[in-house]
Amino acid sequence: MNYIVTTTWSHPNEMNKAEMADYQKKNGDRLGVLNIYWFEVDPKTHGAVVVYKDKASYEAALEGMQEIRKQTNELGIKMLHEAHGESFAILRD
Numbered sequence: 001m002n003y004i005v006t007t008t009w010s011h012p013n014e015m016n017k018a019e020m021a022d023y024q025k026k027n028g029d030r031l032g033v034l035n036i037y038w039f040e041v042d043p044k045t046h047g048a049v050v051v052y053k054d055k056a057s058y059e060a061a062l063e064g065m066q067e068i069r070k071q072t073n074e075l076g077i078k079m080l081h082e083a084h085g086e087s088f089a090i091l092r093d
Contacts, residue, residue: 001054001055001086001087001088002034002051002052002053002054002086002087002090003051003052003053003054003055003057003058003084003085003086003087004049004050004051004052004084004085004086004087005048005049005050005052005058005082005083005084006047006048006049006050006081006082006083006084007047007048007079007080007081007082007083008041008045008046008047008048008079008080008081009045009046009047009048009072009077009078009079009080010044010045010077010078010080011044011045011046011076011077012044012076012077013044014043014044015040015043015044015046017040020038020046021038024036024038030061030064031057031060031061032052032053032054032056032057032058032060032061033050033051033052033053033057033061034051034052034053035050035051036048036049036050036051037049037050045080055086058084
């Protein structure tokens with residue numbers, strides 16, 4: 001079953017969505033990640049949904065993800081919320 005991680009992030013300034021989309025495309029080749037969605041909550045806040053192939057893929061990526069989060073914090077971008085777990089129902093395949 002897929003493993004889902006959802007987070008919400010606060011930015012010190014208004015987001016540059018084009019720059020963020022470019023970053024994601026350049027750094028999106030992650031083993032075990034089926035897709036990543038970033039969405040605007042408000043001009044200084046974005047949400048993220050990461051869909052992993054399974055929990056093992058999430059666990060294998062955890063160390064690298066923590067390093068990315070450390071770099072993000074150094075830029076003044078702070079995580080406000082995180083939730084994760086195995087998907088147990090899906091509307092469409």
